[in-house]
Amino acid sequence: MPELPEVEALRDFLTDHLVGREVARVLPVAISVLKTYDPPLTALEGREVTAVRRYGKFLGIEADGLHLVSHLARAGWLQWRDSLPDGPPRPGKGPLALRTALTTGEGFDLTEAGTQKRLAVYLVRDPDEVPGVARLGPDPLAGDFDEERFTGLLAGERRQLKGALRDQSLLAGVGNAYSDEILHAAKMSPFKITATLTADEVHRLYAALRATLTEAVERSRGVAAGRLKKEKKSGLRVHGRTGEPCPVCGDTIREVSFSDSSLQYCPTCQTGGKPLADRRLSRLLK
Structure with missing residues (x-):
């Protein structure tokens, strides 16, 4: 399971690769991955990524006021792609759970191995709308955590x-x-x-x-x-x-x-x- 250090590294990586770029589409592949419905994922289309943040073990991508928040759970991971395949991904029994595409042709996949599907993605207007984020204690690496x-x-x-x-x-x-x-x-x-x-x-x-x-x-x-x-x-x-x-x-x-x-x-x-x-x-x- 990715923990604070790995999610922090993903935050750094995605900051370099996403901020300033425009979202083309976000496509859920596994039926269990998306935990919210309002706003819809289509609301991200055409928005520019303005920041990438970490909330404990949650990863948040901010795009013009909306927040795509994910928790990779035990067997989830993020795979960056310099060039995404043409056409939408096909739902099936593979590990692919969600694909995010940029207008540049780049993007990333969220994948999850195994049969227990716990990877979770939320699209919210405020990260605190995600129950797991709202209940988080202090970050142990925060400057004021003495x-x-x-x-x-x-x-x-x-x-x-x-x-x-x-x-x-x-x-x-x-x-x-x-x-x-x-x-x-x-x-x-x-x-x-x-x-x-x-x-x-x-x-x-x-x-x-x-x-x-x-x-x-x-x-x-x-x-x-x-x-x-x-x-x-x-x-x-x-x-x-x-x-x-x-x-x-x-x-x-x-x-x-x-x-x-x-x-x-x-x-x-x-x-x-x-x-x-x-x-x-x-x-x-x-």
Whole structure:
């Protein structure tokens, strides 16, 4: 799933490729992709793209007062095309979900692999009309997101750190992969309860949060859209690396599986050498 660093890189890429250009048409291909009907997609035709923005893990394209907002979900992606095929795309069982064409002949496709179709596109007059955007918490890389604000967010919370970091209403943009990376950098168990954090641990977690995301954004900056997935994977230290040696201590990276996801961690770095219980289909353990 694209998270804050990848969506930020897509924002940079599309800013260079879209701003100042005119939209020719936007064509939904998968029946499930479009979540709004007013205004219609035809309202974008002839409008100039004025800005590209990121809202957590949402990507927004502004065109003369309208906002085409997309969430790529778990298996969605954006593919830029210097030259689009002639004629409208045909609906079918392929990965293509939506095509946006410019009057220059360029454009991009939104695609989604797999059978679970969760990629979502909205055309709205205000980004806050998108429910997922309206409920977003603060952006962890915003200039005003300091340690005091982070401490305030965690105050009163009583849940596991892994779940807290992934909660988009608490903190915008962090998903499954980067929450693993942040907790590894902070040397904390994903099952540690937020209410038990000391001031020193909150400081360490805040520093790991900012550093991990900043480094990932810098690695992704300037990378073409088609290479971002590979860049993300190459920069991860524990997520998706079950069975490999920890790059810090050399211990074997372990995994905890759930019904539709998994987390990875290093026992030596994060849990005092103790493996965490792995109960598929269970809730996170204390």
